[in-house]
Structures are given as C-alpha cells and as structure tokens.
Amino acid sequence: MARIWAMDTHRLRRPVVEDAAAIHGLISVYDRSVIGFVDSTLDDISDELTEPDFDRDNDGWIAEDPGGRIDGWAWACRTGTGSNVRVEVVVRPGVEGLSGRLWTLVLGRAAEIAAELGHGSVVADIGIYRADDHRRAEAGAHGFEPGTAFHRMRIDFGGPVEEPQPQPGVTLHTCAAGPEGEEVRRQAYRVHQEGFAEHFGFASVDYETWFARREAASTHDWSQLVVARVDGEPAAMVQSTNIFAAEEGCGYVATLAVLPRFRGQGLGRHLLYHAFAGDVARGRVGTILHVDSNNTTPALGLYTSAGMRPVLVIDVWRREYPAVQPA
CATH class of the missing domain: 3.40.630.30 (Gcn5-related N-acetyltransferase (GNAT))
Known part of the structure; x- marks a missing residue:
C-alpha cells in the first residue's frame, strides 16, 4: 500500500x-x-x-x-x-x-x-x-544555476529523402534479431559510452543497465539502431525511436555518437542523413532531435547545416551539494 x-x-x-x-x-x-x-x-x-x-x-x-x-x-x-x-x-x-x-x-x-x-x-x-x-x-x-541548454531541432520533409552515398570503407549495420543483432547492440553501447564520455551530464553505465533502459521504453525500436564500421571497426552509432511519432508524426534521433578518433570524417552527417531517409521510409513527416549547445563537438552546426531548425529550448539547471546518509 x-x-x-x-x-x-x-x-x-x-x-x-x-x-x-x-x-x-x-x-x-x-x-x-x-x-x-x-x-x-x-x-x-x-x-x-x-x-x-x-x-x-x-x-x-x-x-x-x-x-x-x-x-x-x-x-x-x-x-x-x-x-x-x-x-x-x-x-x-x-x-x-x-x-x-x-x-x-x-x-x-x-x-x-x-x-x-x-x-x-x-x-x-x-x-x-x-x-x-x-x-x-x-x-x-x-x-541551482544554469548548466547548459538543449535545443530541440526539427526538419520537415517535403518529399523523398535518398540514402546518403556510401563512403569508402564505411558499412552500416542495423540491429536485427539473433546473434548479429546482439553484436550490433554491444558495439553501439561501447561507441555511445566512449563517444559521450565528455558530454554534459553523462553517466557511464554497464551494458545490462543500458539495455534495460531501452527495453523498458515503450517507444524504443531496436530495428532503428545502426552502427557504422570503418574498415570493420565500430566507429559511430545512431539510435532513433518513436517517441514523437504519435503526436508529431516525426522520427526522433535519440543518440548520435562518433568515437573521438573517427571524428571529422563525415560519419555523423552520414548517419544523420541515413536517419532522415529511414524516417521518410517509415512515413514520418520530419525528424526531431535534441542537441546540447555546449557540446564538446560542433553538433549544433552539423544539424543546422543539414536543414534542421531550433523549435524549443530546454535549459538544464544544476546544483552540487553534500550528500547525506538516509536516516
């Protein structure tokens, strides 16, 4: 009770x-x-x-x-x-x-x-x-004091969006059923944890926790998880979900991460356009994502140059103070 x-x-x-x-x-x-x-x-x-x-x-x-x-x-x-x-x-x-x-x-x-x-x-x-x-x-x-600002970005599609042109040595791998899907999930997990390690508010978790959080979300869809490999090595990942599908008719890029040593090679843009094309194929009218304006990588510039526009700003306010043992 x-x-x-x-x-x-x-x-x-x-x-x-x-x-x-x-x-x-x-x-x-x-x-x-x-x-x-x-x-x-x-x-x-x-x-x-x-x-x-x-x-x-x-x-x-x-x-x-x-x-x-x-x-x-x-x-x-x-x-x-x-x-x-x-x-x-x-x-x-x-x-x-x-x-x-x-x-x-x-x-x-x-x-x-x-x-x-x-x-x-x-x-x-x-x-x-x-x-x-x-x-x-x-x-x-x-x-509390302001810590950072997250911009909600959106792009609306006026017609078909083509898949990005293949990059030399880059292969995309979708999370499917069976052992191959498990391999993709674990590679995506490792890319996410390392790629976001320096981002505001990021907290590292083990694979089981990472997996359980996604499994628990009603809008999650493993088939929208994609890992990019460069010459066979996991280098970047994108995870889209259905969180804005019912209300906005839009896809949502929940996570887009590139390992530090692979940045500057266009992998983030490649996966972003792949997500756009996937959302169009699923009948979405647009794609939404959130980006930290103080990101350690120039992500905001990537999204605006790809045709996305800010539609809402959410500030994160932060306070640090002593922890106490429960009575």
Whole structure:
C-alpha cells in the first residue's frame, strides 16, 4: 500500500503505475500554461514510472487535494552509479504552498541517492523550458544555476529523402534479431559510452543497465539502431525511436555518437542523413532531435547545416551539494 503523509492542504503519497494518466493530465495543464502545447504523451509518463533507475517506493511523490485531484508531482532519479541525479517538481498553476515542500523532498532524496551510491556530494539536474520564468526563479531560489541548454531541432520533409552515398570503407549495420543483432547492440553501447564520455551530464553505465533502459521504453525500436564500421571497426552509432511519432508524426534521433578518433570524417552527417531517409521510409513527416549547445563537438552546426531548425529550448539547471546518509 502507498505510504501517505498529511499536509495542511494536500496529502502526499507514493506513485503507482496506475497514476500515469492523472500525472500526465497535471503535466499537460502545466505545459500549456508555459509553452502553449502539451510536450509529453501518456506513454512518456508510463515509461517514467517504470524506468529501471526509478524506485517508486522511495524516489517519487504525488500531492493530492482533499478531492483526490493530483496537484503536484515530484521525483528524483539516479543515472547509473554516478553522483548525478535528475529531479523534477511540477505543481498545478495557481496552487500555493505546495512547491516548497516538494522541492525539499526531492533535494533531500537526491542527496540520499548519492550517499547510497557512495558519493560525498550530489549533482542535481533539472530541465526547465527557457520560457518558464516561474520555474527558473524557483530553481535559482533553491541554489541551482544554469548548466547548459538543449535545443530541440526539427526538419520537415517535403518529399523523398535518398540514402546518403556510401563512403569508402564505411558499412552500416542495423540491429536485427539473433546473434548479429546482439553484436550490433554491444558495439553501439561501447561507441555511445566512449563517444559521450565528455558530454554534459553523462553517466557511464554497464551494458545490462543500458539495455534495460531501452527495453523498458515503450517507444524504443531496436530495428532503428545502426552502427557504422570503418574498415570493420565500430566507429559511430545512431539510435532513433518513436517517441514523437504519435503526436508529431516525426522520427526522433535519440543518440548520435562518433568515437573521438573517427571524428571529422563525415560519419555523423552520414548517419544523420541515413536517419532522415529511414524516417521518410517509415512515413514520418520530419525528424526531431535534441542537441546540447555546449557540446564538446560542433553538433549544433552539423544539424543546422543539414536543414534542421531550433523549435524549443530546454535549459538544464544544476546544483552540487553534500550528500547525506538516509536516516
């Protein structure tokens, strides 16, 4: 049974999987108040609640008013075994006296998670829409500072998109069923871990965790994972998913990574155009991705030169503070 705590105006309890629709309703109201549209799906919230790194019995809180309406949703989620913890606090617009309590809970839990993992400090990150002045002020009041900005990029297709011309020595390998697919997955994992090692907020994980996270996502599709080999050696990877398919009719490039020693050879552009062509073949009207504007590689320039345009900015605010052992 979910644990319940009483407040003056709301009761707090732990989330259960069946709360997904009500949480999505709350987030939809909040999104519309800030950016004018709903930026998540019910599947997105269901996936959050079943994320392997998220412990529903310890890492999340729902705040209900006396009539049972969900007015607040907050969580802290580890990212592997590192000291980085993602946090979130959403309160229904116009509801007073709830936000501060939820911030206190998630920041405390984030510190506990880091301590449980053996770290002396925690690095807490929260994503905030650039247009969300209220949440930016709240984050600042709780000791957060802007860390980086992720630009949502989009390209719309006006017709067929051809596969890129083959490059000398470069072969593309799609994740299929059987032993060959397992080999591609493990190669993609290694490229991702090394290729993203210096990126903002990246936390290294073992293969089993990497695999489980993708398996748990309802929008994941292994057939959209591709590894590029150069003279037989894994050098780059691209992973597309269906996360924007239902609402936007678009494909989504979730990950595009190139090993440092293979950069500057056009592999990233080659895989990007391959993803475009794949999305067109799947009937998508466009492709979406997110890029860190402070990326260690000039990725933003790659995407704009390929015809993509920014449509939304999400800032990541960060705070580092001492971890504490749970009582």
